[in-house]
Amino acid sequence: MKLIFNYNQANTKYTSQEKDVDLPDDLKRKSLPLCNVNEVQIIRHYTELSRKNYGIDTNFYPLGSCTMKYNPRVNEDIAKLPGFANIHPHTPASHAQGALEVIWELEEILKEITGMDAFSLQPAAGSQSELLGVMIAKKYFAEKNEERTKIIIPDSAHGTNPATAAMCKFQTVTIPTDKRGNMDIDEFKKAIGRDVAVVMITNPNTLGLYEENLSEIKNIAKENGALMYCDGANMNALLGISKPADQGFDMIHLNLHKTFSTPHGGGGPGGGSLGVKSFLEDYLPVPRIKKENGKFTFDSKNKKSVGKLHSFYGNFGIIVRALTYIKSWGVDIQKISQIAVLNANYLFCLLKEDFDVPYDRRCAHEFVISAKKFGEKSTINIAKRITDYGFHAPTIYFPLIVKEALMIEPTETESKETLDEYAKVLKTIIKELKEEPELVKNAPHTTPGRLDEVKAARQLNLRWMPKEP
Amino acid sequence: MNFIPHTKEHISKMLSVVGCSTLDELVSEFKPRLSELKLDEPLSEMDLVSYMTSISEKNSSMKYFTGGGSYDHYIPSVINHLVSRGEFLTSYTPYQPEASQGVLQVLYEFQSFICLLTGMDVSNASLYDGASALAEAALLSSAHTKRKGIFVDDGLNPNYLKVLQTYCDGTELSITNSIDENTACVISQTPDFFGNIKNPQRLIEKAHKNKALFINCISDATSLAILKTPGEFGADIVVGEGQSFGIPKSFGGPYLGYIAVKEFLTKKLPGRIVGITTDEKGNEGFVLTLQAREQFIRRERATSNITTNQTLLALTATIYLALLGKSGLQNVARASYHRAHILQEKLKKRGFELINTNPFYNEFLVKSPKSTEKIIADLMECNILGGIDLGDNKLLISCTEKNSLQDIDLYISTVST
Numbered sequence: 021m022k023l024i025f026n027y028n029q030a031n032t033k034y035t036s037q038e039k040d041v042d043l044p045d046d047l048k049r050k051s052l053p054l055c056n057v058n059e060v061q062i063i064r065h066y067t068e069l070s071r072k073n074y075g076i077d078t079n080f081y082p083l084g085s086c087t088m089k090y091n092p093r094v095n096e097d098i099a100k101l102p103g104f105a106n107i108h109p110h111t112p113a114s115h116a117q118g119a120l121e122v123i124w125e126l127e128e129i130l131k132e133i134t135g136m137d138a139f140s141l142q143p144a145a146g147s148q149s150e151l152l153g154v155m156i157a158k159k160y161f162a163e164k165n166e167e168r169t170k171i172i173i174p175d176s177a178h179g180t181n182p183a184t185a186a187m188c189k190f191q192t193v194t195i196p197t198d199k200r201g202n203m204d205i206d207e208f209k210k211a212i213g214r215d216v217a218v219v220m221i222t223n224p225n226t227l228g229l230y231e232e233n234l235s236e237i238k239n240i241a242k243e244n245g246a247l248m249y250c251d252g253a254n255m256n257a258l259l260g261i262s263k264p265a266d267q268g269f270d271m272i273h274l275n276l277h278k279t280f281s282t283p284h285g286g287g288g289p290g291g292g293s294l295g296v297k298s299f300l301e302d303y304l305p306v307p308r309i310k311k312e313n314g315k316f317t318f319d320s321k322n323k324k325s326v327g328k329l330h331s332f333y334g335n336f337g338i339i340v341r342a343l344t345y346i347k348s349w350g351v352d353i354q355k356i357s358q359i360a361v362l363n364a365n366y367l368f369c370l371l372k373e374d375f376d377v378p379y380d381r382r383c384a385h386e387f388v389i390s391a392k393k394f395g396e397k398s399t400i401n402i403a404k405r406i407t408d409y410g411f412h413a414p415t416i417y418f419p420l421i422v423k424e425a426l427m428i429e430p431t432e433t434e435s436k437e438t439l440d441e442y443a444k445v446l447k448t449i450i451k452e453l454k455e456e457p458e459l460v461k462n463a464p465h466t467t468p469g470r471l472d473e474v475k476a477a478r479q480l481n482l483r484w485m486p487k488e489p
Numbered sequence: 490m491n492f493i494p495h496t497k498e499h500i501s502k503m504l505s506v507v508g509c510s511t512l513d514e515l516v517s518e519f520k521p522r523l524s525e526l527k528l529d530e531p532l533s534e535m536d537l538v539s540y541m542t543s544i545s546e547k548n549s550s551m552k553y554f555t556g557g558g559s560y561d562h563y564i565p566s567v568i569n570h571l572v573s574r575g576e577f578l579t580s581y582t583p584y585q586p587e588a589s590q591g592v593l594q595v596l597y598e599f600q601s602f603i604c605l606l607t608g609m610d611v612s613n614a615s616l617y618d619g620a621s622a623l624a625e626a627a628l629l630s631s632a633h634t635k636r637k638g639i640f641v642d643d644g645l646n647p648n649y650l651k652v653l654q655t656y657c658d659g660t661e662l663s664i665t666n667s668i669d670e671n672t673a674c675v676i677s678q679t680p681d682f683f684g685n686i687k688n689p690q691r692l693i694e695k696a697h698k699n700k701a702l703f704i705n706c707i708s709d710a711t712s713l714a715i716l717k718t719p720g721e722f723g724a725d726i727v728v729g730e731g732q733s734f735g736i737p738k739s740f741g742g743p744y745l746g747y748i749a750v751k752e753f754l755t756k757k758l759p760g761r762i763v764g765i766t767t768d769e770k771g772n773e774g775f776v777l778t779l780q781a782r783e784q785f786i787r788r789e790r791a792t793s794n795i796t797t798n799q800t801l802l803a804l805t806a807t808i809y810l811a812l813l814g815k816s817g818l819q820n821v822a823r824a825s826y827h828r829a830h831i832l833q834e835k836l837k838k839r840g841f842e843l844i845n846t847n848p849f850y851n852e853f854l855v856k857s858p859k860s861t862e863k864i865i866a867d868l869m870e871c872n873i874l875g876g877i878d879l880g881d882n883k884l885l886i887s888c889t890e891k892n893s894l895q896d897i898d899l900y901i902s903t904v905s906t
Contacts, residue, residue, distance in 0.1 A: 021594070021773050021774075023594070023597075023598060023601075024598050024807070024811045025598070025601065032812075032814055032816070032817065034565075034812065034813045034814060034816060034817025034818075034820065035816050035817070035820065036816040036817070036819045036820040036823070037820060038819075038820050038823035038824045038827060039823065039827070040823065041715055041822075041823055041826045041827070043686065043715070043716075043848055044848065046688060046717065047686050047688060047716060047717055047848065048715065048716065048717055049713075049714070049715050049716055049717050049718065050717075052714055052815050052818065052819060053605050053815075054602075054605065054810065054814050054815040054818065055814055055815065056814035056815055056816055056817075057811055057812075057814060059567060059812065062567065062808065062811050062812055063567060063570075063571065065811075066571045066574075066595070066804075066808060066811075067571070067574070069590075069591035069592075069594055069595060070571075070574040070576035070577050070591050071576060071591065072589075072590040072591040072594070073576040073577060073580050073588070073589055073590065073591030073592050074576070074580060074585075074588040074589065075575050075576045075577065075578065075579035075580035076575070076579035076580075077575025077576065077578070077579045078575065078576055078579075079588075081579075081580075081581070083581060083584070086581055086582075088579075088581060089492070090492050091578065091579050092492060094534050094537060094538065096573065096578075097538070098537075098538065098541045098542075098545075099739075100569075100737075101541070101542060101545040102545070102550050103542075103544075103545025103546050103547070103548040103550060104545045104548070104739065104740070105737040105738070105739050106550040106737065106738060106739075107548045107550065107738060107739070107740045108551070108553050108555055108559055108561065108738045108740075108874055109558075109559050109738065109740050109741030109742075110555050110557050110559070110874070110877050111548070111549070111551070111740075111874060112865075115548065115549040115551075115869065115874075116548050116549075116740065117547040117548065118544045118545050118546065118547030118548040119548050119740045121544055121547065122544060129528065132526065132527055132528060133526075133528075135522065135523075135524070144617035144618060144621065144742065144743070145617060145795075145796065145797040146796065146797070147784075147794045147795055147796045147797070148617065148621065150794065151659065151794060154659070155655070155658070155659035158659060159658070178784075178785070178796075179783075179784035179785040179786070179787070179788045179791065180784050180785075180794045180796055182784075182788040182789035183784035183787070183788060183789060183791040183793070183794035184794040185789065186789040186790070186791070187628070187659070187660050187793070187794055188659050188660055188661075189660065189661050192788075192789045230518050230519055232518075234520070235520075257516075257519070258519060260522075260526050260528075261516050261519050261521065261522065262519045262520050262521060262522055263522040263523070263524070266520065266522055266523045266524075267520055277797070281492075283578045283579055283801070284579065284580065284581040284582075284797075285577070285578060285580075285799075285800050285801030285802075285804075286577055286580045286581065286582070286583070286589075286592035286595070286596075286800035286801055286804065287581060287582040287583070287592070287614070287761065287797060287798050287800035288615070288743075288797035288798045288799045288800050288801065288802075289617075289742075289743035289797070289799045289800075289801060289802060290797035291743075305655070326655055326658065326659070327651055327652070327654055327655030327658065328620075328648065328651035328652050328654075328655055329621075329652060329655055330617070330618060330620060330621070330652065330741070330742065331558055331559075331618045331619050331620040331621075331646075331648050331649065331652065331730065331741060331742070331744065332558070332559070332618075332648070332740065332741025332742055333740065333741050333742070334741070334742055335742040335743040336739050336740040336741055336742050336743075337737070337739040337740075337742065337743050338742075338743055340541075343541075344537060344541055346528075347529070347531075347532050347537055347540065347541070348531060348532055348534070348537055349531055350528045350529045350530050350531035350532065351526060351528040351529065351530060351531070352531050353526070353528060354526070355491075355493065356493075357516065358512040358513075358515065358516060359493050359495060359500075359512075361515055361516055362495075362500065362503055362504065362507065362512060362515060363503075365507040365509075365515065366503040366506055366507055369506050369507055369508075370506070382507075382515075382518065384519075403585065404585075404587065407585065407587050407588050412585065412588055413584075413585050413588070415584070416584075418785065432492075432493055433492045433493065433494070434494070435494035435495065435499070436494075436495065436499045436502070436503060462769075464587045466587055467768075467772055468587065468590070468767070468768040468770075468772040468773065468774030469587070469768035469769060469770060469772065470587065470768055470769065471586050471587065471766050471767070471768050471774045471775075471776045472766045472767055472768065472769075473586075473766065473776050473778065473780075475766045475767065476764040476765070476766035476776045476778040477764070477778050477779055477780075477781070479766075480755065480764055480778070480779075481764050481765040481766075482597075482600055482611050482612075482755075482762060482763070482764050482778070483597070483600050483601040483604045483610075483611065483612065484597075484598070484601040486605070
């Protein structure tokens with residue numbers, strides 16, 4: 021393992037020709053402990069690192085809840101056009117009409133896809149979108165002088181939902197999941213009341229199942245004056261088929277990097293967004309983008325707004341990519357979701373005889389199976405063994421309510437052939453578990469092998485340190 | 490354009506395995522939309538490129554004498570080539586470390602670079618942007634001190650202040666105008682929004698005397714190459730925007746928030762952190778660590794709700810810092826400093842009064858002898874974005890190594906007419 025800091029000092033083209041700065045000693049840096057590495061060595065170093073990494077480009081990567089679909093390269097080219105990549109965010113609106121148009125047009129399209137009345141693209145990611153949604157709810161009820169202290173969240177939800185609620189000082193009320201994988205409606209009825217601000221639902225939920233009681237949940241929530249929030253992380257199942265606003269949601273967030281194919285980049289940047297019904301529009305962050313007489317302008321006047329969420333206007337480069345992607349699909353967008361659902365159900369059917377199936381229903385764009393019949397820790401063992409076969413593991417041990425869970429989201433861009441191979445590999449691993457269990461338990465058989473995460477957390481080594489001179 | 494590999498035969502075969510006769514039947518459980526889907530016809534790749542290019546051309550790409558949180562530094566060619574590699578670009582959060590050693594090592598190097606530059610002990614693997622990094626630092630301070638007051642020194646980027654205010658409103662913290670026993674943190678930016686380089690010594694002492702944390706926010710990250718580190722001054726938390734390290738201006742995002750802390754705050758950090766460990770055979774490798782802080786395990790008791798970060802931009806910054814190295818980064822910082830000072834000197838001769846009372850880095854505030862609105866419009870005619878109009882004929886101007894002496898002369902001749 022060689023770090024960039026371990027290279028010997030080399031000649032570089034980036035030399036210091038400028039004279040020193042004229043600053044008082046108490047403000048000046050005495051030494052800069054960086055080294056000089058030659059460009060060729062740098063290219064080799066990072067190329068080598070890239071080869072130690074699985075991506076969608078190299079391997080099938082069915083991480084559940086992450087929507088690892090193919091990232092069209094043309095989107096990258098568009099985002100790098102000088103007219104997009106070089107624009108300074110302080111450029112006056114008059115000279116940034118194209119940038120404002122991109123934001124405005126994507127907002128319009130997301131309104132159409134979700135049925136919402138207004139969108140903000142300022143949130144930098146899904147979790148920041150949720151934060152915005154909860155802040156809006158908080159302000160909305162504060163202005164109505166209603167004291168509401170609770171947010172209802174099913175136990176299958178992403179961890180971000182309760183974490184966000186807690187950040188905004190709401191109490192989380194967790195509702196268990198029923199036998200069909202829906203939020204338990206009876207428990208929900210017990211929990212709902214006039215102290216509930218928001219009912220936060222992921223649909224389809226993280227079990228990959230369409231929430232069957234939505235209309236009843238919505239009616240009960242509305243009777244109690246609570247807002248309906250949709251975590252739209254799983255929108256890849258519903259594009260063009262279903263509009264969440266029609267189901268009674270007042271707010272929804274979409275993850276541009278999931279549904280709209282922008283690259284996940286090893287963990288980010290993502291792109292968030294929040295759509296709301298008209299009665300919440302005034303709470304959206306400023307500045308908003310307005311179109312008047314064919315001209316686009318910034319509007320920061322709104323006094324009801326919760327404020328500002330991003331240094332500028334959101335992850336613009338991601339917004340460009342998402343718009344490019346949607347324009348390539350246009351009115352055919354529902355094909356994405358139909359095939360995503362087909363792929364998930366097909367792979368689910370190939371595997372359901374071999375694993376435990378916690379909820380035996382037709383799934384949406386992803387599904388959850390359990391390896392509990394192979395004993396404790398078999399999910400992690402299977403996941404590690406998958407790597408040896410040149411595939412990426414699914415999401416594992418999530419949702420928390422399914423023991424030994426494997427959460428698989430193939431997405432629409434994977435072929436039948438790939439799905440058949442993945443099923444074959446999983447079946448082979450199960451056979452190995454019975455015949456050669458050590459082979460699976462010691463996987464992956466790569467270098468490094470299975471890494472000791474407990475040691476990592478106990479003996480912290482989080483940075484390189486220069487040797488004392 | 491279509492990224493679906495299925496033939497019609499595949500689809501019907503798969504449908505029969507699933508037990509459905511049509512794709513519509515497959516999704517029949519989903520409540521159908523109640524209104525028509527008003528979207529355009531799909532565009533071919535060729536039409537798409539031409540459509541999006543024509544929109545991009547409605548933006549004017551200029552010569553920038555403007556900063557305010559986004560800086561026009563040169564981006565070396567190598568960066569785009571390496572960052573575009575699909576193995577980096579199309580991977581995700583390294584939940585399976587054995588399949589993600591590349592990204593994990595990059596993040597470890599990034600954390601190391603941020604520590605080296607800031608003089609701090611520990612860095613995380615990035616946050617969304619400078620503004621949200623600052624807000625997260627305030628939340629961290631409140632969680633650590635169990636206090637709710639946030640004190641903000643003059644000169645904080647007004648956009649950051651707005652974002653901080655939004656987070657405070659949502660999380661029940663308050664921005665106060667005194668430092669006392671209710672203060673969770675004292676926030677000071679240096680170089681500040683107006684370019685002032687400040688010695689935070691006294692403010693740090695005052696914060697610590699009141700058992701509050703001191704947060705140092707930084708404007709242009711290249712300043713770290715020549716300025717005494719916040720770590721040396723005694724800051725507890727350092728946050729800022731890493732866009733200067735090879736990231737395109739891109740109308741404000743995606744950018745790169747960073748946060749670094751002193752060791753005692755390690756377990757309170759938000760976001761992902763990468764560490765080194767070993768496998769059974771003793772081979773070293775990288776993993777995400779201290780995950781017990783995070784939302785997917787801790788849920789409502791997490792230190793933050795953050796999930797995605799800005800890994801690809803942390804990669805960009807890491808390659809940038811590796812490429813420039815010690816002498817390159819010093820050169821960028823010195824050149825940015827000198828160009829700003831040359832421009833300021835020349836403007837002074839033309840009646841533009843310098844308002845900064847501290848030494849400044851690459852950004853400075855002047856009072857113009859004539860309408861700043863007209864000055865900005867005149868410069869725009871010459872394809873120059875001349876600064877940020879702060880009202881009252883005050884203009885905030887910024888330089889980088891990209892502003893040549895000829896551009897400076899053009900700036901001067903334009904504002905002199």
